[in-house]
Amino acid sequence: MGGTREERIVQRQRNEKWKSPPLRIEMPECINCDACLRACPPQFGAIFNFGTEVVIIPELCSGCDKCLPACPVNCIYPFEEWQSTGYPNEWWSEPGSSNDPYL
Ligand code: SF4
Ligand code: SF4
Incomplete structure (x- = not known):
């Protein structure tokens, strides 16, 4: 499940692997x-x-860490508790939209 980015956007689930x-x-x-x-x-x-923020959608993030060395202020951290803590559902308006920078 969640093998492709497109599937992950539709299912809102991480790749189980x-x-x-x-x-x-x-x-x-x-x-x-x-x-x-x-x-x-x-x-x-x-x-x-x-909006004015830069955000990571947990279901789309593999934890590959490629973003870490790019950050000049080291403000990217592991998000172990993402399922219990949650995050704004509104973030899902971006993936697959006309603003999606990866399409
Ligand atoms: S680069 Fe960073 S945000 Fe993107 S998938 Fe890898 S760890 Fe997640
Ligand atoms: S690289 Fe770091 S400072 Fe720059 S937008 Fe990403 S998280 Fe923010």
């Missing part, structure tokens, strides 16, 4: 430079501009 937790951006520390967004491999395409 992914063992690493997704990452999250600590918003008060983020300087909105978009470097992480460009570093995220298109087959994952997990990072989006949402």
